[in-house]
Amino acid sequence: MCSMNTTPSGTYDYLIVGAGFAGSVLAERLATQLDKRVLVIDRRPHIAGNAFDHYNEEGVWVHRYGPHIFHTNAQRIVDYLSQFTEWRPYEHRVLAQVKDQQVPMPINLTTLNMLYGLTLDAEQGAAFLASRAEPVDDIRTSEDVVVSQVGRELYETFFQGYTRKQWGLDPSELDKSVTARVPTRTNTDDRYFTDAFQIMPRDGYTAMFEKLLDHPNITVALGVDFAEMRERVDYRHLIYTGPIDEYFDYQLGKLPYRCLRFQHETLDQEVFQPVGVVNYPSEDVPYTRITEYKYLTGQQHPKTSVTYEFPTDQGDPYYPIPRPENAELYRRYRALADATPDVTFLGRLGSYRYYNMDQVVGQALATFEHLAEAHAADAVASPVESRAS
Known part of the structure; x- marks a missing residue:
């Protein structure tokens, strides 16, 4: 078992900042494939990042940070994650409220x-x-x-x-x-995605992350900040999945993000709306969409839970804002990152790019391959030191 939410001690081969997809996949690979000692930290009090799901006070299974729907065309991503979860099929459908109609x-x-x-x-x-x-x-x-x-x-x-x-x-x-990213169709296919694999973790994302991180080489510390932890533990290499501008103390200026405010409600009825998500494109309505989670999870429950999403400029960063001047500022931070030894930046925030979940997994697996190649090269270059470590 990994040590979850403990006080870290000793020396680690890798300190990983962020217990979301990027950090957790890399932790699992480094621990199981290279026998590395890994410390994963997160400032939130839970693992799984924005994919965190749980049962609310009424016993309804919800996603705390809005709907996370897994879809991919990559067999290798499904094969990898299938080591840590079984799946249930789910084809996502979205309606848009246009005046008095809800249309696909x-x-x-x-x-x-x-x-x-x-x-x-x-x-x-x-x-x-x-x-x-x-x-x-x-x-x-x-x-x-x-x-x-x-x-x-x-x-x-x-x-x-x-x-x-x-x-x-x-x-x-x-x-x-x-x-x-949003297609227009001239057939009656009302699925939001057309990927070959449209599935949800049968027992939820959090349960999948628990298995990803379940290894004696992995220690997880939650509710801690990188700024304090970097002074308290020894490590050889840093994997950073937080905001790249924050790592560099915003010395070139802040990268703009769009944030979200979630209003969660549990209703004393079995069903609230006809599909998992209804969009509200009119500017007369302050929220962008309402999600009803029972469609996503398949849970049977006499009550239902919904989430209203309100985009905002304040709060946790969710979406990098795609404008040329922001891309240019990121390139300048990327140059700083490339000149920083023994630190690897990845994930949505570390790459300042909107990634789907499968893309983050793919990026983490590719990053592991690069780290593994570097490790093998080091072992060849200094075999005595490698055996000693």
Whole structure:
């Protein structure tokens, strides 16, 4: 068993800051594959990072930091995580509240037929969208992406208000990558994702992380800050998954993030809404979406729990804001990181990039391979010292 939430002592091969996906996957690999002694710390009082799930006071299984839905096309990521969890199938569906209707999101044939009172088939749907699309010569912003695909009316209905709430910026001020992630379909497929693997950990994310970190070489200390811990323990190499600008004491300025405020409510009814997530794109509504977790977890319970999401500028950093000036500031921090020996930066915050969960796992596994190669090279270069350590 790993030592969980203990007072660390002694010398560690690796100090890992952050017990989310990036840090926990690396801890598991270093401990099991290289027999390294690893200390994982997190300033929060729990493991699993933003994927943390638990049973609330009413016994309803919830995600504390909003919905986390696992989807990937990478067999190797599923194979790796399957060592630590069994799965249940889950295909995520999202509706958008448009006036008095709830219509499928992303936009599909059903969305168009419901909004406009039509009976289009796939070919007619494609022609309908093409007739409304506005050509954009140089697609640079999120507005450009959507307007060039579906026209201004659908852009204003589904994207403009939602994006302004989510990011605190107009889509015309955001990089094209923000809305390029959301497809438009001319069939009736109402799944939010089309990945080959759409699954949820059967016993939850927290249980999966407990197994990831369950090794005698791994010590976990929770509710502690890196600033204090770095002075209290000895370690040879640092894995840092926190904000890269915070590590460097913001010496080049702060990297902007979008934060979230969650309003959790448990209701004395079995079901609240028809799908797991309903989006509210109108700027007249202060929140962006409502999540009902029983769809995600499959839990049977006489009550249900929902979460309202309110984007904000204050709180824990969630989303790096994709604008050219922010990317440039990150590049300057990246140069500092590259010049800092024995420190590895990764994860969403360490890379200042929005990653899905499977992408973070992939990044952590690739990082481990690099560390393992360096370890092997060191062992060849100094075999006596390697045996002694």
